[in-house]
Amino acid sequence: MKKLSVIAPGTCVKIKSIHDNALKPKLLEMGLIQGNEVKVLFKAPLGDPIAIAIQGYTLSLRMDEASLIEVEDLTHSSTLI
Amino acid sequence: MKVALVGNPNTGKSSVFNMLTGLRQQVGNFPGITVEKKTGSFSYQNNNYQIIDFPGTYSIYPRSNDERIVYDVLSDKSHPDFPDVCIVVADKSNLERNLLLFSQVYDMQIPIVLVLNMSDLARKKNIEVDLNQLSVLFPHAAIVETNARVALGKNRLIEAINMAKVTSQDDYFLGPLDTEAIRNPSIQETETTKRYEKIQTVLKKAITQSAHPKSYQVSKLDKWLVHPVAGYFIFAAILLTVFQFIFSFAAIPMDWIDSQFSTFSDWLSDVLPQGVFADLISQGIIPGIGGVVVFIPQIAILFFFIAILEESGYLARVVFMMDRLMRPLGLNGKSVVPLLSSVACAIPGVMATRTIADWKERMITILVAPLMSCSARIPVYTVLISLVIPSEKVFGFLNLQGLVLFGLYALGLISALLIAALLKWIIHSKDKGFLLLELPDYKYPKWKNVGLMVVEKVRVFIWDAGKIILALSVILWALASFGPGNDMENAVQQVNEKIKTQQIDEEEGEHLIASVKLENSYMGYLGKGIEPIISPLGYDWKIGISLISSFAAREVFVGSLATIYAVHEQGDDNERLVDRLKREKRNDGSAVYTLASGVSLMIFYVFAMQCIATFAVVKRETKSWKWPLIQMGFMGVLAYLSALLTYQILS
Numbered sequence: 123m124k125k126l127s128v129i130a131p132g133t134c135v136k137i138k139s140i141h142d143n144a145l146k147p148k149l150l151e152m153g154l155i156q157g158n159e160v161k162v163l164f165k166a167p168l169g170d171p172i173a174i175a176i177q178g179y180t181l182s183l184r185m186d187e188a189s190l191i192e193v194e195d196l197t198h199s200s201t202l203i
Numbered sequence: 204m205k206v207a208l209v210g211n212p213n214t215g216k217s218s219v220f221n222m223l224t225g226l227r228q229q230v231g232n233f234p235g236i237t238v239e240k241k242t243g244s245f246s247y248q249n250n251n252y253q254i255i256d257f258p259g260t261y262s263i264y265p266r267s268n269d270e271r272i273v274y275d276v277l278s279d280k281s282h283p284d285f286p287d288v289c290i291v292v293a294d295k296s297n298l299e300r301n302l303l304l305f306s307q308v309y310d311m312q313i314p315i316v317l318v319l320n321m322s323d324l325a326r327k328k329n330i331e332v333d334l335n336q337l338s339v340l341f342p343h344a345a346i347v348e349t350n351a352r353v354a355l356g357k358n359r360l361i362e363a364i365n366m367a368k369v370t371s372q373d374d375y376f377l378g379p380l381d382t383e384a385i386r387n388p389s390i391q392e393t394e395t396t397k398r399y400e401k402i403q404t405v406l407k408k409a410i411t412q413s414a415h416p417k418s419y420q421v422s423k424l425d426k427w428l429v430h431p432v433a434g435y436f437i438f439a440a441i442l443l444t445v446f447q448f449i450f451s452f453a454a455i456p457m458d459w460i461d462s463q464f465s466t467f468s469d470w471l472s473d474v475l476p477q478g479v480f481a482d483l484i485s486q487g488i489i490p491g492i493g494g495v496v497v498f499i500p501q502i503a504i505l506f507f508f509i510a511i512l513e514e515s516g517y518l519a520r521v522v523f524m525m526d527r528l529m530r531p532l533g534l535n536g537k538s539v540v541p542l543l544s545s546v547a548c549a550i551p552g553v554m555a556t557r558t559i560a561d562w563k564e565r566m567i568t569i570l571v572a573p574l575m576s577c578s579a580r581i582p583v584y585t586v587l588i589s590l591v592i593p594s595e596k597v598f599g600f601l602n603l604q605g606l607v608l609f610g611l612y613a614l615g616l617i618s619a620l621l622i623a624a625l626l627k628w629i630i631h632s633k634d635k636g637f638l639l640l641e642l643p644d645y646k647y648p649k650w651k652n653v654g655l656m657v658v659e660k661v662r663v664f665i666w667d668a669g670k671i672i673l674a675l676s677v678i679l680w681a682l683a684s685f686g687p688g689n690d691m692e693n694a695v696q697q698v699n700e701k702i703k704t705q706q707i708d709e710e711e712g713e714h715l716i717a718s719v720k721l722e723n724s725y726m727g728y729l730g731k732g733i734e735p736i737i738s739p740l741g742y743d744w745k746i747g748i749s750l751i752s753s754f755a756a757r758e759v760f761v762g763s764l765a766t767i768y769a770v771h772e773q774g775d776d777n778e779r780l781v782d783r784l785k786r787e788k789r790n791d792g793s794a795v796y797t798l799a800s801g802v803s804l805m806i807f808y809v810f811a812m813q814c815i816a817t818f819a820v821v822k823r824e825t826k827s828w829k830w831p832l833i834q835m836g837f838m839g840v841l842a843y844l845s846a847l848l849t850y851q852i853l854s
Contacts, residue, residue: 144634145639146388147262147388147391149639150395150396151261151264152300152641159417163419163421163425166524167434168527168528173523176416178415180643182640183637
């Protein structure tokens, strides 16, 4: 398992879980739900925040927030879709 | 009928609001709290509709004070603003996330209309929604499609409101909302997860094709606009253009307003019967109103550009690019707009901080915003610069006076950033700042929305700042018009005798009388009273009077100096005043306005919170006396110490 914060732009991943945190309800509300797929689109000039595609819209979030999100590569889980 | 308008940000909610109400809009506050309440009205087939536009939110559970009002109103049937019908605006091209909020409101069993807006965007993305399926899933909701940007679907929407009103609401999508959830994040987590699971299942039936993240490509515009190098250059170029407009082109209407008001008050003092009442109107109230109106061009131009940038989707990218740079300073990417606005006026700047969800980041932004050089400081800087800075070229092409003006702006900006970094260590908060920001698709700005935003901001400025500036103008007028005992009358008598014996012409005589009146007024005594405090900065009591007067608005400093030195000002031309000030001598024969005292005054104006309207807005926005007092205190101390240091070094 990896954190969303280490995923390179252009990569698609699937959300595994979100760490317990005061922000968790907000992350869920924005559609960062277990099982949803996200694509990292680009990073801000200083590498932080990042922009991701989720549920058909673009969301930006800080590295701190992205590191609360555990993801897995799509190739490993393709049989589960 | 009372109608509530809610929805996610970037769904075209304000377009729907503008489509329904046009110019019939008002901005106020919800009773007891500082959340802006936008209301509007319209009638259709002899029925009247009152509509409240609520702040955009992704969920009924709030993450900022602004969003809390949505829950507070919709969950409380006895609330005066509780609606008869609730409209939920959803982005048709992104239904999954939009249906979260919709299903929550649906389960509150309020008569509800689902507006599938931005149908053009959905078509472009090849997304088809089966409306029949949706109405099977949400039986008590009236569902309509609109494209509010081009005002398509207005009548359909109104008919849906009427229909929703009479439909019975006895079913749930997921089940009744847990009343504990608002206080309990883990209940929210469970509920949100369950809702999304159900939404995803039902959307499979209702949507023919949904946009998959895998197929999402970075847009061409984003490749440039958030590019590590080009992105900042483009942002800098846009800023330069905006400020060029604010400072060069706003000057034309501002000069015009200025001269109209002074002509008007001259005319009034001629036609009104002489007396206190005439003076109150021509010298207190009319200049007070003029002092408010004169800032409208700058504020309108600034918000015109901000509205365009926001409407087009670019502003979210600015937040995205600036966030990392602002964070070490205890600020947020969202602090950029409030700080920029403060260059025109700190009042709309402070109000624009409402979008910052984190309490600490918002508070720091509010506290440092008035350090940005606002437009009311320009007249003060202009007079002082032409007074003590020689007009010569440096390095052969740079004008020294222009350079000093630039330096004052830079000083304001740099100190704002440094103090923000300092406040980051002082202010404690248990919450950690965060940024969860949608980057909406780029689109052409809609001019009607831009225009309405400008009108709204100007209106808020006039009411919020205007009434305070006006009230203080009247108080300051009274302080300057009346004096203790018979001092004033005696002084005027002496001058009258002097005028007779020395045969001074009428106009000069009038200015002399005005000058001694001010000297012997309560204001004059205040100025003399603070002289011991301000003399280490190089100021005398005459400057003291002007400092006190400028609490209404900084630019009053100039007019006040003109009165005390008995100079007749002509419009924007300060030449006479500057000449007179240059000749002003102390008792020992040395000049009052030297490089040292002049620069010290400029520095004082960079830092001092000489603006009671900002004080009042900060008090309202922070809902406490504590923060505006702290702010006025630290800015005052900073101003005093830096001015002291400047004067002592330069003299």
